[in-house]
Amino acid sequence: MGKRHRARELALSFLYQSEFHPVGAFEERLNAFWGEHPVKPEVRSFVEELVRGTIAHRISIDGLLSPLIEHWILSRLALVDLCILRLAAYELLFQPHTPSKVAIDEAIELAKAFGGKDSGAFVNGVLDKIKTLADDRSTAPLA
Numbered sequence: 001m002g003k004r005h006r007a008r009e010l011a012l013s014f015l016y017q018s019e020f021h022p023v024g025a026f027e028e029r030l031n032a033f034w035g036e037h038p039v040k041p042e043v044r045s046f047v048e049e050l051v052r053g054t055i056a057h058r059i060s061i062d063g064l065l066s067p068l069i070e071h072w073i074l075s076r077l078a079l080v081d082l083c084i085l086r087l088a089a090y091e092l093l094f095q096p097h098t099p100s101k102v103a104i105d106e107a108i109e110l111a112k113a114f115g116g117k118d119s120g121a122f123v124n125g126v127l128d129k130i131k132t133l134a135d136d137r138s139t140a141p142l143a
Helices: 003-018 026-036 041-056 058-068 079-094 100-114 119-139
Strands: none
Touching (some): 003 079, 003 100, 058 119, 079 100, 079 119, 100 119
């Protein structure tokens, strides 16, 4: 398993756990997490970049996701699927050094490993829509 894949797994784990402790002591929870999951500095750095970015942009990411998940609302999604979508959307929208294909493929792998039987296809469909929106924005002429 590659370092960046492992980092995404750990970021997903932290984001998922954070859903049960959404308020207070972020740094303490992060330090406790590292106590349970010791990793090399470069992995830790990438995990923290992903976690901090996903949390910082959560409101805008959720606003983008809501209309893209047909026949569902965010609060009814499986929590692990929602965390995967948020993490991958952050990479697609705010991490230009990560190729879209990589962000989507990694999210699909996470969904297959940690989600339900249809999670991979569901995540793929939603992220393809986000990629299309992001591509449209980047090629739109400036006003």
